[in-house]
Amino acid sequence: MDLFVVRHATAVPQRPDLPDEARPLTPEGRKRFQRAVRGMDRFGVRIDRLHHSPWLRAVETAELLTRLIDDGGETVVEPGLTRVPDEKLLASLVGERVAAVGHQPWLAELVSLLVCGSARHAARFDLRKGGLVWLQGELRPRRMTMRAFLPPAALRRI
Amino acid sequence: MIPSTTWLDSLKAYLAAAHEGGEEDVHQLRVATRRLSSWLKLARMRILRSDLRWLRAAGGGVRDIDVVLAQAPPEPLVVWLRGERATRLAHLFRVVAAPRTDALCVALGLLAPVDEGRARQVVPRLARRVLEVGGQLQLAPNDVESFHQLRRSVRGLRYALEWFDEKTGAFKEFQDISGRAADLSVALLLLDAYPDAAELADHRRQLEEEFAARRLEAVDAWPRLRETVDELA
Numbered sequence: 349m350d351l352f353v354v355r356h357a358t359a360v361p362q363r364p365d366l367p368d369e370a371r372p373l374t375p376e377g378r379k380r381f382q383r384a385v386r387g388m389d390r391f392g393v394r395i396d397r398l399h400h401s402p403w404l405r406a407v408e409t410a411e412l413l414t415r416l417i418d419d420g421g422e423t424v425v426e427p428g429l430t431r432v433p434d435e436k437l438l439a440s441l442v443g444e445r446v447a448a449v450g451h452q453p454w455l456a457e458l459v460s461l462l463v464c465g466s467a468r469h470a471a472r473f474d475l476r477k478g479g480l481v482w483l484q485g486e487l488r489p490r491r492m493t494m495r496a497f498l499p500p501a502a503l504r505r506i
Numbered sequence: 507m508i509p510s511t512t513w514l515d516s517l518k519a520y521l522a523a524a525h526e527g528g529e530e531d532v533h534q535l536r537v538a539t540r541r542l543s544s545w546l547k548l549a550r551m552r553i554l555r556s557d558l559r560w561l562r563a564a565g566g567g568v569r570d571i572d573v574v575l576a577q578a579p580p581e582p583l584v585v586w587l588r589g590e591r592a593t594r595l596a597h598l599f600r601v602v603a604a605p606r607t608d609a610l611c612v613a614l615g616l617l618a619p620v621d622e623g624r625a626r627q628v629v630p631r632l633a634r635r636v637l638e639v640g641g642q643l644q645l646a647p648n649d650v651e652s653f654h655q656l657r658r659s660v661r662g663l664r665y666a667l668e669w670f671d672e673k674t675g676a677f678k679e680f681q682d683i684s685g686r687a688a689d690l691s692v693a694l695l696l697l698d699a700y701p702d703a704a705e706l707a708d709h710r711r712q713l714e715e716e717f718a719a720r721r722l723e724a725v726d727a728w729p730r731l732r733e734t735v736d737e738l739a
Contacts, residue, residue, distance in 0.1 A: 367620050373628055402613035411582070414552040427609035459639035 351492065352393055352447040353455050353481040354413065355501075357381035359405035369403040369430075380500065381412055381478045387506035388480060389416060391498075396421040397443035401429035401450045402503070409478070410449045417443075426450075433467070434460040438487055461485065465490035476500055507617035508548070513541040514614050521707045524565075524602045527595045529572045536565040542614060544665035547632075549617070549627035557610045565600035567594035574693045580709055586700055600659050604731065626670065632663045633738035640728050640735070647725045650691070655730065657684040680724070687720035704724070 358377030362368060373381070400410035402425050404493045410423060417423070428437035429450035439460070441448060448458070451474060457467035459481050466489070475481060478500035485492035517538035523531040539562040543555050559662040571719050575584065601607060636659045643652040664677035697703050703710070 369612070372618070402609040402616070404616040406615075407613050407616065411551055411553045417552075423553050423555050424610045425554060425606060425613050427605045427612075 349444045349485070349487055350442065350495075351483040351487065352380055352388075352395065352445070353475070354402075354409065354447055354449045354484065355452060355455055355477055355479050356401075356405040356409040356449060357384075357412070357478040366435035372404050373408045375450045377477070378408070378412065379430060381409060384392065384478050384480075385412055386497075388413075389501035390506045391503070392425065393480070393482070394418055394445050394499075395447045396445045397441075398423045398447045399426040399429065399441060399449070399470045400424075400447075402427060403430060403451070406449050406451065410447075411446060413449065416447075429454065433461055441487055449483075455481075459494075461489050462487065462492040463490070463494055473497070478503070508545070508622055508625060509619040510545045510617060513545065513609065515616075517542060518611055520736050521602055521607065525599060527568070527598075532565050532568045532572065532598070536562050536569055539565075540661070541665055541668075544662060545620065545669060547609060547662070548666060548669060549620040550624075550627050550628065551617075554610060554613055557606065557613075561601060561607060561610065564598045567681065568598055568694060570692045573689045574696050577693055579693070580706060581681050582702065583697070583700055583706060583709075586637050586702075587696070588632060590699075595654050620669075622670065623656050627728065629663070629666055632659070634668055635736050636735050637739055638734070640732055643725060643728065647722065650721070652673075652682070653687070653721050654691075657681070657688055657724070660684070660731065660735075663738070667738075676731050676734045684724040685722075685725045687717060687724050690717040690720055 357373050357380065359373050361372040368486040393416055395413070398410055398413060398417055398421070400406045400423065406429070414423065419459055426437070426440060428434065428440060428497065429448060431454060433454055455475050457469040460467050460470040461471045462483055473481065474498045479499045480496070480503060481494065482496040483492040484495050517535070520531050520535035524535055539558040543558045568591060571587050571594060575587055579587070593662070619680050636656070639652060639655040639659050643649065644654050646652055659727055660680055662676045662679055664681065667674050690713055694717060697706065697710055697713065700706070
């Protein structure tokens with residue numbers, strides 16, 4: 349399978365009167381991510397199942413990604429993307445070309461788990477906001493290889 | 507601005523009540539998912555609609571049985587339907603208790619209200635879709651698929667209008683007429699799944715005749731609604 353791991357785009361900063369899960373994207377973050385999505389499109393990213401965290405910034409990011417979903421594809425709200433990745437999360441990521449939109453540090457831990465076999469090397473995968481990691485292989489620890497690691501600026505230039 | 511609050515609260519209430527498995531609770535749970543899908547359409551959002559569809563489908567299995575049981579089917583079928591209902595209800599319970607359902611409510615609750623002016627711009631597109639499928643049905647009045655498409659698109663337009671508190675009496679009237687035919691088509695589908703369906707051949711014939719008659723009533727009712735839809739397109 350192809351797994352596209354996408355970190356949410358730039359959201360408004362944390363502040364005391366706004367719960368972390370309710371932070372929306374900034375207008376600039378939205379605009380820049382739209383350009384990144386066009387880059388993903390040109391890069392050949394196609395999705396049949398788009399999983400995303402329920403937090404607002406991930407929902408809004410995933411919405412912008414829906415233009416890459418094939419006919420008949422679907423989106424799935426996935427609470428496992430708001431915590432340390434586990435077996436349940438891996439079992440839920442079903443499909444041939446799957447996207448997972450979520451948050452750091454858990455996305456880097458997911459990439460580390462799937463590529464290196466454990467989450468210990470997560471620090472090596474510094475996924476920027478709006479960035480993409482393209483993995484390919486079997487969705488099990490150490491059974492995936494990295495096809496691309498694209499920061500948002502690179503995506504916007506494609 | 508149009509918040510989703512009313513129907514999200516309703517969804518949460520019926521999710522809480524669903525463990526009792528009551529007919530009305532299951533029905534209203536499905537209605538709430540449709541209303542929220544309509545709201546997402548007005549917000550031009552594609553996200554979360556698959557999740558609502560997934561939840562609605564789980565309730566739909568039970569609702570179909572309830573619809574057919576209300577038609578007083580032959581006794582052997584009733585026994586089978588009750589057993590089927592228990593199986594489908596168990597599936598609904600699993601879906602309601604799933605972390606995905608909770609996450610869906612969280613995600614819906616975080617979305618900002620929809621701008622009314624922007625939402626109203628969606629209505630003409632929905633109306634044109636209704637007119638398109640209505641036209642197809644008039645060209646082929648016996649086409650069952652066109653009938654169902656018209657029924658669904660009319661319901662979608664009605665739900666969209668109701669987010670603006672608009673009167674939708676003409677839509678409801680059409681839905682009542684077409685709904686009676688749809689209920690009979692559900693009965694026919696469930697009869698197909700009944701293992702001893704061959705023994706109920708007379709019942710099937712009766713259902714088929716009634717379905718055809720009710721469907722034609724809906725086809726006849728469509729021109730009355732079309733004028734209202736024309737104004738919205």
